[in-house]
Amino acid sequence: MLPLILSLALATFSGFWVLKLIPDKKILFFHLIFTFISPWFLILFFGQFPFNMASEKILKCNQITQGRACFLSTEFLFFLGDPRENLHIEDQGFFLLSTLPLIMSGLYISISKNETKYKLTILALIIGLVISFFVEKNPNLASGLWFLPILGIFGTLGVYRWFNYLFNKKNLQIIKLLIVLNLIWISYEALRLYLVLMLHKPFSI
Numbered sequence: 001m002l003p004l005i006l007s008l009a010l011a012t013f014s015g016f017w018v019l020k021l022i023p024d025k026k027i028l029f030f031h032l033i034f035t036f037i038s039p040w041f042l043i044l045f046f047g048q049f050p051f052n053m054a055s056e057k058i059l060k061c062n063q064i065t066q067g068r069a070c071f072l073s074t075e076f077l078f079f080l081g082d083p084r085e086n087l088h089i090e091d092q093g094f095f096l097l098s099t100l101p102l103i104m105s106g107l108y109i110s111i112s113k114n115e116t117k118y119k120l121t122i123l124a125l126i127i128g129l130v131i132s133f134f135v136e137k138n139p140n141l142a143s144g145l146w147f148l149p150i151l152g153i154f155g156t157l158g159v160y161r162w163f164n165y166l167f168n169k170k171n172l173q174i175i176k177l178l179i180v181l182n183l184i185w186i187s188y189e190a191l192r193l194y195l196v197l198m199l200h201k202p203f204s205i
Contacts, residue, residue: 007044011035014149015150018156030159037190038070039092098185106154125150
């Protein structure tokens, strides 16, 4: 029950945050969609999450990166996640790889905006990463919760920007095509994620 409450609390908090950034109720719909295709959230929502930070086995992201150096690696965030039993969905990291452009788009939006609320979002990400770095020498889901919801906020901003771009007739058609192709990729990965989750049950539900 506690993991379920935590997942809903994090989703609600980040939802209010994105609404503060962009006061348009439509963004809450995009936030809900992005949240429910994020493996880290689904592990909390459906799984049995042990609230112990310790992870004895040193995480190796690749041949040259391991331990704390994995925190910002794409391998950790989009491929590996927390490899421990009940904390991992097969072949998935904490986010779908197809959502990386969305997160990068949202991060770019936040950096380019000269507004305090966006600067605070960037600051929250930095603080979350610093806390995660010192809380646990070996990256895992528990320590990742300090910054994963912030990355989810960037993803939501990216989705919102993309859909606004699609429905603006003045924008370049080639860019619209690329956006549509990426959204198809996201849909495929999201469908596969739920098939793995429900049919193969990678952790206890």
